[in-house]
Every structure is written in structure tokens, then in C-alpha cells.
Amino acid sequence: MTANMYDEGLPKTAANFAALTPLKFIERAASVYPAHTAVVHGDVRRNWAETYARTRRLASALVARGIGAGDTVAAMLPNTPEMVEAHFGVPMTGAVLNALNTRLDAGTLAYMLTHGEAKAVLVDREFSEVMKKALKDVPQNVLVIDVDDPQYAGAGERIGAIEYEALLESGDPAYEWSPPSDEWNAICLNYTSGTTGNPKGVVYHHRGAYTNAISNILEWDMPTHAVYLWTLPMFHCNGWCFPWTVAARAGVNVCLRKIDAKTVFDLIRKEGVTHYCGAPIVQNLLINAPDEMKAGIGQKVYAMVAGAAPPATMIEGMERMGFHLTHVYGLTEVYGPATVCAHQDEWSGLDVHERARLNARQGVRYHLQDAVCVRDPLSMECVPTDGETIGEIMFRGNIAMKGYLKNPAATEEAFRGGWFHTGDLAVAYPDGYVRIKDRSKDIIISGGENISSIEVEDVLYRHPAVLAVAVVAKPDARWGETPCAFVELKPGAQASAEELIAHCRSQLAGFKVPRAIEFCELPKTSTGKIQKFELRKIANSVAAIDV
Structure with missing residues (x-):
């Protein structure tokens, strides 16, 4: 391509270009709001300066044990402070975080640890038994780090070479970590559900994690110091990128090991929770809780729901509690949510059933996603926006995986025609919103x-x-x-x-x-x-x- 005057003498340098990475969010939060609360977990309360120091200690300690660029560090953890820290400390080393589904069996876990070539794994004591079984079938040596959460009162032995707090003690709180040299570098590995055959390893890059984290803020107009309750597992699409989103807003991570309605409502009241995410089953659990559990919540609470479209009864139930519900849609391959049913002002005057019909749609693309379209999977042409013609939802842009680990054929098929193929069948409406009609197999x-x-x-x-x-x-x-x-x-x-x-x-x-x-x-x-x-x-x- 012929150079023009806007290229000559205008080079890309360290002064005017930096790779996008969500790791910068915690650095800024600790610098600008060092004393503001970052993490709440039972009696544990840490501010952003303390949390940033702990992530740097983690990174330093892992590097000292041979973990570096391109390595995999797995985490078998519930929604605890250590899981928040892992989302920063692991990629600070250049390594890739593999957050494991805590409900998986030993055989599946062994496959993931082997396929992902994990060099280390963080294990909460609650899951030590299943992890001990899994590790017997893993061929490589894996550094096992025990996490002994005081909030867990159940049984479970320590199976590791070192306990997490001891590991951090060996690290440097002022560790000078480096951002990725390329925003295309991998930051996380997430395995699909694997309902047929072995699960596929979905690789995220720093740019995608950054852009989806910022999009979460924009879709919700999420304010500085928002208080976020961890009802969504952090192992699921890295908590829809919300560990990085909360850091970008210098918000509060209210950790939660296990969901039950009373605990959720108690934390919403006590900590002033303003935001949380969850599948329809979580929303229904709260809606159908006894009224006395819901009393005394004065602040506006914003809930994000993904999965099945919210029916009218759910919208009515959320409104009765004073909660504002946002419907999003996505898949593991697009970092969790990548479309949102953006609310239009004129919907507010409609009856609940009409609002439910409109809110049931999967909506429009996230702010920093390039495009979403309903296309004929054979011709790759967009279907008419008539609300009737069925095609396949496809994504293109920043919020899409690098591809499937060690599976070039599946990666090529997923990105066929320059679009990510979701497998979800949908229609498009004249206003640009899309609505899933079904999975192709459903x-x-x-x-x-x-x-x-x-x-x-x-x-x-x-x-x-x-x-x-x-x-x-x-x-x-x-x-x-x-x-x-x-x-x-x-x-x-x-x-x-x-x-x-x-x-x-x-x-x-x-x-x-x-x-x-x-x-x-x-x-x-x-x-x-x-x-x-x-x-x-x-x-x-x-x-x-x-x-």
C-alpha cells in the first residue's frame, strides 16, 4: 500500500500506542482509589491498594516457581477473593488462567488439565477430593496450591505443596509486571460444556477481555464504586469478564461461595449491593423467596440475566422487588454476553406482557463488538429483517475468541466466512433487534x-x-x-x-x-x-x- 502524508513521520511508538489489557484496570484502581473497598468476604475486607499488592505477590511467587509466558495456571475455586486475585496475578506473569468448573467430575478435570498443559492449579479445600483424583490421571507435573478459605466449614484436606497465603508471603508486593507485548496474547482458557465428546478449549485474548469488560460498564451505565455481588460463577466465561469490569470502576467485589436466597438478600442490604448477574434460575430463586427476606432494600439494584428469555412473570417479580432487569446473550466463545436487549424509553409505558415480549429478544450488539447479524449459514447472506425468516446468529469483532486450543479444524469451521457461527437460530426485526428461535438441535x-x-x-x-x-x-x-x-x-x-x-x-x-x-x-x-x-x-x- 502506498504511504501517504498521514503515515510519513508518524510512527507507532510506546508514547502513542499501548496494547489493550484489563490488567491496567487494577493498577489504576489502586492508584486512584487505594483506600476504597475492593473485596468483601465474610470478615475479610480489603481495599484496592491491598488487593493490587496481593495480585503482584501472586505473580511474583508464580514467576519464582517457573511460571511464565504461555504457561497455563488452572483454578478450582468458588467466588472467593483468591479467584478475583487470580484474574490479575496469573496474566501478570504472561501465563494464561484456566478457571475450572467446580462441579465437574475428576475425569473431565483430568482431561482439561492435560489438554491445557497446566503447570499449576489453585485448589479450594472444598474441591480437594475430586482434584486429587483428577491429578492422578494428569501426565505432567502440576504445582498444587491449596486455598484454605475460612468461610468454608466443611471437610477437605490440603493436597498441595504450599498454601496460598504462604505462597503470597514469598512474593513481592512491588513486583514490576509487564503488560502484554501484543493485545492478541492469550489471557484465559475456558472449556465448553462438552455435552458431546471432549470439551473444547476456548482461548481469550487481552483485547477481547478489555473490550468486553468496558462494554459491561456501558450497557449498564455502571458507576464508579458500584457494589457487585458474585452470584455468577467466576469460572463461567471468567464471570462474563466482570472481575475486570469491577476493577475498571474501582467497585466492590462482594464474594459469595454458594447461592441461597437469604444470604443474597442479606448481602444486598448489608453491603448496599447495586449490581449482580445470573441465569433465570437465580432470578426465579429470588423472586419466589418469602417477602420477609426482601424487606429493607432501599437502593436500586440492577440485575443482568442471560440464558432463557425472561418471561412476563420474571419481569413482574423483579419490578415488585424494585430490581431493574437487563437481558443479555452470548456464548463462551464471545466472552459471555455480547448482545444486550437495550431498553427503549417508549417501552416503559407498555403493559408488562408487551414489555416482556420486547425484552425477550437477544437485542443488539455490545458497544465494543463490531457486528451481530442473522445470516443464512449456507449463502452467508443476511436474512430479511421481518421477524419471521430464520437464520443463524453470527458475531464479528473484538469480543470473539482467538479460537479453540489445539483444534484448528474446529476454529476454521467456527469462523467460516469471516463470522463466528453460534449455532443459534434466530430472526431479525425491523428495529435491528434479534431474537433466538432455538438452537439448531432444539x-x-x-x-x-x-x-x-x-x-x-x-x-x-x-x-x-x-x-x-x-x-x-x-x-x-x-x-x-x-x-x-x-x-x-x-x-x-x-x-x-x-x-x-x-x-x-x-x-x-x-x-x-x-x-x-x-x-x-x-x-x-x-x-x-x-x-x-x-x-x-x-x-x-x-x-x-x-x-
Whole structure:
């Protein structure tokens, strides 16, 4: 390319260009607001100066033990201060943080530690037993660091070579860490759920972590010193990048080992919590808690929900508590949320059911994401924005993974045509908002007609007795497939299969009405997502109902 006058004598230098990295957020928070609270965990309260010093100690101690650029450090931790610190201290060394799902079995953990070539792992005492089993099947030597959280009162032995606090004592609180030389460098490794075959290792880069963290602030208009409650696991897409988001706002990390409604409401009152994230199951847990638990909350609380679209009952319940609900959408491959159902002022005057319809959409791209589009996966053309033509949601831009670790074929397929393919089927509306109709594998084809499981679920959620629902395909000799609904009722509520089918029949075309209803506690992932693959296995033996 021919140089022009805007290139000549105007070089990129250290004075005018720096690689984007979220590690700079904690440095700034400690410099500008050193005495402001950064972490709350039981009796532990640390400010940003103390937290920054601890992350530098962690980085220094890891470097002294041979951890450096391109190495992997795994973390088997709940939402504790050590997990917050790991999001900064590990990448300060140039290494990559692999936050492990704490509900996984030993075999899966062993695969991840082996595939990711972990050189060290931080292990909370609660998970020492499963990690001890996993490590027996890992071929490389792994430095095991015990984390003995005083908030954990259960059993569990120390299995490591050193305890976390002793490790930090050996580190330098003034350690001079260096930002990445290239913002494309890896910062984190996250494994997909692996419902079929081995899980894939999703690699994040510093630029993506930075841009998604800033986008979180922009989508929420998140103020300085926001108080964030960790209801979302930090192992899930690195907590949707919120460890870095909170640092960028010099906010407060209110840590939470385990979710229960009383503890959540107690912390919201005591600590003045202003923001939290969670799957629909978390929101429903709070909505359906006794009224006395919810009393005395004076501040505005902002909640972010991802996963299934929030039904009208959820929006109504959140409004009664005085909580403001924001619906986001994304996947592991796009750092968690990468679209938001941006609220329009004119929606406020609409009735709750119309607002629920609008808020159920997955929305528009995050501020710092380049593009989201619903495209035909074969032609790669955008589908008409008519709210009817189905295509696949695709992303492009900063908030997309580097690719899948050691899997170039899967990476190439995921980015085919210059877009990240989500596998989610959706429509686009004239206002630019998109709405998922289903996962490609979740579309039910009955008698040649396509049925969206999400559409059927939306109707069932409107029944006052329903807490959670999942609809999957059930094999049928005549129709090929018919809808089968698995329903979890609210505590103390009652409803029969016939009642729910009649409810569906009043709002759906006959071929979309479930032929089978099964009442049960729905199987869920550690992040609250319903495991439909488990329900598909059960659906083969569920008796159909003549509708």
C-alpha cells in the first residue's frame, strides 16, 4: 500500500500506542482509589491498594516457581477473593488462567488439565477430593496450591505443596509486571460444556477481555464504586469478564461461595449491593423467596440475566422487588454476553406482557463488538429483517475468541466466512433487534412442521404455577417428533398435566402443544442452565398424552 502524508513521520511508538489489557484496570484502581473497598468476604475486607499488592505477590511467587509466558495456571475455586486475585496475578506473569468448573467430575478435570498443559492449579479445600483424583490421571507435573478459605466449614484436606497465603508471603508486593507485548496474547482458557465428546478449549485474548469488560460498564451505565455481588460463577466465561469490569470502576467485589436466597438478600442490604448477574434460575430463586427476606432494600439494584428469555412473570417479580432487569446473550466463545436487549424509553409505558415480549429478544450488539447479524449459514447472506425468516446468529469483532486450543479444524469451521457461527437460530426485526428461535438441535420437526421449543416454553412460563420448564423432542411413530415438556413447579404450587396442556392449547397451534408433560426438578449446570441433553434421554421413555 502506498504511504501517504498521514503515515510519513508518524510512527507507532510506546508514547502513542499501548496494547489493550484489563490488567491496567487494577493498577489504576489502586492508584486512584487505594483506600476504597475492593473485596468483601465474610470478615475479610480489603481495599484496592491491598488487593493490587496481593495480585503482584501472586505473580511474583508464580514467576519464582517457573511460571511464565504461555504457561497455563488452572483454578478450582468458588467466588472467593483468591479467584478475583487470580484474574490479575496469573496474566501478570504472561501465563494464561484456566478457571475450572467446580462441579465437574475428576475425569473431565483430568482431561482439561492435560489438554491445557497446566503447570499449576489453585485448589479450594472444598474441591480437594475430586482434584486429587483428577491429578492422578494428569501426565505432567502440576504445582498444587491449596486455598484454605475460612468461610468454608466443611471437610477437605490440603493436597498441595504450599498454601496460598504462604505462597503470597514469598512474593513481592512491588513486583514490576509487564503488560502484554501484543493485545492478541492469550489471557484465559475456558472449556465448553462438552455435552458431546471432549470439551473444547476456548482461548481469550487481552483485547477481547478489555473490550468486553468496558462494554459491561456501558450497557449498564455502571458507576464508579458500584457494589457487585458474585452470584455468577467466576469460572463461567471468567464471570462474563466482570472481575475486570469491577476493577475498571474501582467497585466492590462482594464474594459469595454458594447461592441461597437469604444470604443474597442479606448481602444486598448489608453491603448496599447495586449490581449482580445470573441465569433465570437465580432470578426465579429470588423472586419466589418469602417477602420477609426482601424487606429493607432501599437502593436500586440492577440485575443482568442471560440464558432463557425472561418471561412476563420474571419481569413482574423483579419490578415488585424494585430490581431493574437487563437481558443479555452470548456464548463462551464471545466472552459471555455480547448482545444486550437495550431498553427503549417508549417501552416503559407498555403493559408488562408487551414489555416482556420486547425484552425477550437477544437485542443488539455490545458497544465494543463490531457486528451481530442473522445470516443464512449456507449463502452467508443476511436474512430479511421481518421477524419471521430464520437464520443463524453470527458475531464479528473484538469480543470473539482467538479460537479453540489445539483444534484448528474446529476454529476454521467456527469462523467460516469471516463470522463466528453460534449455532443459534434466530430472526431479525425491523428495529435491528434479534431474537433466538432455538438452537439448531432444539428445533422440533413434527409432521414436517418446525416447532420452536422456546416458543412452547414461553407459553408454559406464563402459567402461575411454573417455576422452570424445558421442552425437547420426543420420538413419535406418526409425526416423527412431538414436543415433550419437563416442568418444575414453584414451591407449594400445584398443576396437572391436563391443566398445563389446556393452557398451551389456548395459546398455541395444535401441532405445537406438548404431547407429554413430566414433572421433575430440572437438571441444571453450575451456572443454572437447563441441561436439555439429559432431558432428551428421558424423553424417549415418557408416555405421550392424547391431545
